[in-house]
Amino acid sequence: MIDKKCICEETQRHFLERAFGRLKLKGAQRELLLSSFRETRITVPVTLRHNGENRLHTFQGYRVQHNHARGPFKGGLRYHPDVNMGEIRALAQLMTWKTALVDIPFGGAKGGISVDPLQLNETELEELSRRFCQKMAPIIGVHDDIPAPDIGTNPQVMAWMLDEYSKTHGFRTAIVTGKPLELGGSAGRLEATGYGVAHLTHKAAEDISLKPEQSRVVIQGFGNVGSHTAIALASKGYKIIALSDVNGGVMNEAGISIDHALAHVADNGTLMGLHGASPISNAELLELSCEILVPAALEGTITCDNVEAIQAQLIVEAANMPVTHQADERLQQRGIVIVPDLLANVGGVLASYYEWVQNLQQFPWDRETVLSRLENRLSRTYDAVNILASERQINLRCAAYELAIRRVEQAVRLRGF
Numbered sequence: 373m374i375d376k377k378c379i380c381e382e383t384q385r386h387f388l389e390r391a392f393g394r395l396k397l398k399g400a401q402r403e404l405l406l407s408s409f410r411e412t413r414i415t416v417p418v419t420l421r422h423n424g425e426n427r428l429h430t431f432q433g434y435r436v437q438h439n440h441a442r443g444p445f446k447g448g449l450r451y452h453p454d455v456n457m458g459e460i461r462a463l464a465q466l467m468t469w470k471t472a473l474v475d476i477p478f479g480g481a482k483g484g485i486s487v488d489p490l491q492l493n494e495t496e497l498e499e500l501s502r503r504f505c506q507k508m509a510p511i512i513g514v515h516d517d518i519p520a521p522d523i524g525t526n527p528q529v530m531a532w533m534l535d536e537y538s539k540t541h542g543f544r545t546a547i548v549t550g551k552p553l554e555l556g557g558s559a560g561r562l563e564a565t566g567y568g569v570a571h572l573t574h575k576a577a578e579d580i581s582l583k584p585e586q587s588r589v590v591i592q593g594f595g596n597v598g599s600h601t602a603i604a605l606a607s608k609g610y611k612i613i614a615l616s617d618v619n620g621g622v623m624n625e626a627g628i629s630i631d632h633a634l635a636h637v638a639d640n641g642t643l644m645g646l647h648g649a650s651p652i653s654n655a656e657l658l659e660l661s662c663e664i665l666v667p668a669a670l671e672g673t674i675t676c677d678n679v680e681a682i683q684a685q686l687i688v689e690a691a692n693m694p695v696t697h698q699a700d701e702r703l704q705q706r707g708i709v710i711v712p713d714l715l716a717n718v719g720g721v722l723a724s725y726y727e728w729v730q731n732l733q734q735f736p737w738d739r740e741t742v743l744s745r746l747e748n749r750l751s752r753t754y755d756a757v758n759i760l761a762s763e764r765q766i767n768l769r770c771a772a773y774e775l776a777i778r779r780v781e782q783a784v785r786l787r788g789f
């Protein structure tokens with residue numbers, strides 16, 4: 373089995389070292405930008421019901437606060453069995469570059485618990501989330517560190533955390549983003565990441581002269597990001613020919629109805645058995661003949677093992693770090709365009725920023741306002757990256773890292789860290 377910890381840290385390190393070299397950053401400057409401000413590891417005890425008996429179980433929880441030169445730490449909370457400090461550290465760093473790239477006043481953080489949330493019932497999940505929040509309370513805060521949902525967590529988890537934090541700090545809606553609307557969540561936040569992925573996919577597709585109606589799209593992962601990307605791309609006229617979740621994939625060369633797929637998942641909890649589509653494995657799905665491939669599940673899905681079989685012309689990294697650095701190099705050599713994660717899925721943290729702003733001002737915006745501001749800011753960010761890439765004759769990933777690192781490095785220098 374591939375070691376996820378190695379993949380994330382190695383991949384992130386490689387992309388950063390390359391950018392540091394081009395920006396001519398030296399030893400201590402590099403070290404400051406690479407090292408975490410704080411890495412916290414906790415044990416979370418939860419009483420689980422097993423075979424009719426109550427048993428105390430412990431889970432490992434993590435929060436890495438990478439850099440806060442430009443504002444409070446910001447980043448998601450992941451519940452997944454593979455969560456470990458190395459993965460969370462790499463994802464926290466990535467958040468620092470994302471918030472800088474899209475130019476919002478946040479730093480970068482990430483948290484997680486090594487747990488399979490599907491094995492826990494609702495009561496156990498609530499206890500786990502509340503205990504995690506209690507133990508993390510001293511280091512999070514409305515102007516210090518603001519968690520959000522990621523893989524395996526959702527608005528309900530954020531609601532439990534909001535409630536737990538508010539017991540000792542007073543009602544603080546801005547302590548988490550990605551909350552339910554009823555508790556100060558933002559209109560448009562739930563779909564924002566996928567909506568942004570689709571918007572940037574469309575811009576990148578236009579740049580390589582791909583027309584929606586002639587473009588076959590394959591999406592791996594049909595959770596929050598994958599499903600909303602599919603909805604938004606389908607509404608722009610793209611043909612979605614394959615989708616997948618953790619159980620496997622489904623395909624139909626003539627196109628899959630996204631409404632039909634959503635209804636099937638709502639009834640069955642999985643895409644498997646979708647009427648009118650043939651089953652395929654997740655590995656086969658990545659290698660399908662298509663114009664656009666959107667990995668929207670986990671990191672490390674495109675590696676040296678499958679890179680030669682990839683047939684897409686455009687890869688949009690909706691997931692974080694889905695392409696290893698070795699595979700990235702090979703894809704670039706083959707002329708395949710990649711919209712990198714720090715740009716592709718930045719709509720999520722951008723909408724989280726809008727939610728935080730609305731909470732602080734106690735003045736909610738409507739969905740159209742949120743999504744039109746999101747689109748404008750994403751377009752500006754994409755254009756800035758694209759222009760730098762053409763000027764310097766580098767790819768979009770290199771350009772995005774350069775823009776982001778330059779902003780963080782300036783803030784670090786001005787603050788005198």
Ligand code: NAD
Pocket residue numbers: 521522523524525565592593594595596597598616617618619654668669670671690691692717718720721
């Ligand atoms: P999610 O938990 O809602 O969905 C994950 C999807 O991936 C599910 O369909 C799941 O079945 C599938 N999956 C899990 N393991 C898989 C495997 N081994 N093979 C194939 N599919 C698998 O998570 P999400 O919020 O949609 O996040 C997806 C990715 O996007 C992650 O990399 C996350 O870090 C990134 N991301 C999410 C957000 C956000 O706002 N939710 C923002 C930025 C980036």
